Amino acid sequence: xxxxxxxxxxxxxxxxxxxxxxxxxxxEMLAEQRRLESTALAYPRExxxxxxxxxxxxxxxxxxxxxxDLFSGAGALNLGHGHPVVTRAAALQLARLVHxxxxxxxPRLSLMKRLKPLLPGSLAQRGRFHFGGPTGSDAIEASLxxxxxxxxxxxxxxxxxxxxxxxxxxxxxxxxxGGTRGCLGSVHFSPYAYCYRCPLKLxxxxxxxxxxxxxxxxxxxxxxGLGKPAGIVLEPLQGEGGTIVPPSGxxxxxxxxxxxxxxxxxxxxVQTGFGRTGEMFACEHDGVTPDxxxxxxxxxxxxxPLSAIAFDRDLDGWQSGSHIGTFRGHQVAMxxxxxxxxxxxxxxxxxxxxxxxxxxxxxxxxxxxxxxxVGDVRGLGLMIGxxxxxxxxxxxxxxxxxxxxxxxxxxxxxxxxVGGHYDNVVRLLPPLVITRDLLxxxxxxxxxTLLSVQPRASHQRKPx
Numbered sequence: 001x002x003x004x005x006x007x008x009x010x011x012x013x014x015x016x017x018x019x020x021x022x023x024x025x026x027x028e029m030l031a032e033q034r035r036l037e038s039t040a041l042a043y044p045r046e047x048x049x050x051x052x053x054x055x056x057x058x059x060x061x062x063x064x065x066x067x068x069d070l071f072s073g074a075g076a077l078n079l080g081h082g083h084p085v086v087t088r089a090a091a092l093q094l095a096r097l098v099h100x101x102x103x104x105x106x107p108r109l110s111l112m113k114r115l116k117p118l119l120p121g122s123l124a125q126r127g128r129f130h131f132g133g134p135t136g137s138d139a140i141e142a143s144l145x146x147x148x149x150x151x152x153x154x155x156x157x158x159x160x161x162x163x164x165x166x167x168x169x170x171x172x173x174x175x176x177x178g179g180t181r182g183c184l185g186s187v188h189f190s191p192y193a194y195c196y197r198c199p200l201k202l203x204x205x206x207x208x209x210x211x212x213x214x215x216x217x218x219x220x221x222x223x224x225g226l227g228k229p230a231g232i233v234l235e236p237l238q239g240e241g242g243t244i245v246p247p248s249g250x251x252x253x254x255x256x257x258x259x260x261x262x263x264x265x266x267x268x269x270v271q272t273g274f275g276r277t278g279e280m281f282a283c284e285h286d287g288v289t290p291d292x293x294x295x296x297x298x299x300x301x302x303x304x305p306l307s308a309i310a311f312d313r314d315l316d317g318w319q320s321g322s323h324i325g326t327f328r329g330h331q332v333a334m335x336x337x338x339x340x341x342x343x344x345x346x347x348x349x350x351x352x353x354x355x356x357x358x359x360x361x362x363x364x365x366x367x368x369x370x371x372x373x374v375g376d377v378r379g380l381g382l383m384i385g386x387x388x389x390x391x392x393x394x395x396x397x398x399x400x401x402x403x404x405x406x407x408x409x410x411x412x413x414x415x416x417x418v419g420g421h422y423d424n425v426v427r428l429l430p431p432l433v434i435t436r437d438l439l440x441x442x443x444x445x446x447x448x449t450l451l452s453v454q455p456r457a458s459h460q461r462k463p464x
Contacts, residue, residue, distance in 0.1 A: 070439075075270075087336075116310075135307055139296055140173075144266075146309065147230045150315045160190070195247060204247045216257045219263070229263055231263060236282035236286075251288050306330050354381050373391070382432060386425065
């Protein structure tokens with residue numbers, strides 16, 4: 001893969017912890033950061049460590065501790081840290097041209113030409129691109145503006161538990177707590193297919209995709225207060241919401257509903273895109289082609305900032321300059337993205353993610369089968385969630401234990417994330433290039449750490 005065997009990309013040995021985490025230098029840097037940066041800091045509060053360098057699926061801190069990275073920069077590092085082929089492409093472009101607004105350049109055209117035939121369904125022929133700012137939130141804003149201007153309508157339908165970013169429009173359609181403080185305007189939230197906690201108290205084997213039918217009912221009923229929306233936006237698989245995988249056919253049914261009502265469908269693939277779930281894009285699992293596809297994170301190849309939307313040309317009614325930005329032409333990120341896409345395709349990393357994901361899910365389910373605090377293990381490809389509960393019968397969320405588990409994993413040399421509707425889901429997003437041995441070792445650490453924290457956690461149980 002590339003010019004080096006995949007095993008050589010990681011620091012060895014990994015993990016390797018030679019003292020407390022955080023160590024002395026990390027503690028100094030964390031304190032300095034708190035003095036200099038705003039209180040909006042998030043990750044260092046829960047994962048207190050200062051990193052120095054990364055390689056493959058491993059990352060090293062400033063005190064010399066080496067961790068197995070099953071978080072991948074929140075999904076931005078599908079090819080891991082410092083992929084040699086992609087890093088070289090970025091370095092070559094860095095020496096040539098970095099900034100070019102939206103003028104045509106070789107990196108810009110090459111990225112679009114490389115990506116377009118890989119888009120789902122008819123977008124491979126009919127798709128056009130628009131580059132947003134550096135983040136997924138910027139691309140979400142562009143997608144909302146596109147469908148609102150095309151339809152002349154304002155209302156947007158989103159889904160409970162969704163996460164689409166932190167800018168005002170993106171927050172308006174985010175179904176997580178505190179997400180609706182943005183200023184988009186009228187937003188209607190529909191229930192997502194969260195089968196473990198079905199909002200309709202049904203079972204997936206005989207529910208008839210009832211939560212999708214609720215969307216249809218809302219669009220049909222003149223009394224719903226919804227009217228005809230400008231667009232419907234969803235994640236084909238909810239990421240920050242807790243790695244929630246809808247049942248087969250759900251997304252296809254939503255697509256049928258949007259087409260029948262002639263409402264554009266926006267698929268937010270910021271985290272699921274570029275092979276993460278076992279297909280190039282997650283919507284392909286259900287054979288769905290959205291009207292607008294939102295991409296970012298792994299688009300930048302090695303974590304460089306870049307976002308874009310791909311959309312059906314019939315929606316392209318923007319006037320010149322109607323959606324612009326200084327940093328929507330990051331040439332280095334575009335060069336890295338083109339190289340990364342070639343690596344993903346040439347080495348069939350989506351299929352590799354599917355194989356490794358099956359191995360990881362099997363190992364996790366076997367290792368937690370009798371656990372009193374693991375309510376659900378779910379995932380698609382290398383996007384996996386482990387839901388932590390107080391007991392498996394009541395399914396009461398246990399966010400404190402999930403956070404405790406994440407912190408204990410860090411001390412044992414493993415980097416994982418926590419998310420979910422209730423902040424009680426341990427989330428795994430390993431690089432698609434992780435070796436099987438390193439993946440299995442990371443899961444062993446997670447399982448062993450879970451066993452070690454359960455006895456201490458048991459004293460914190462609420463009385464019945």
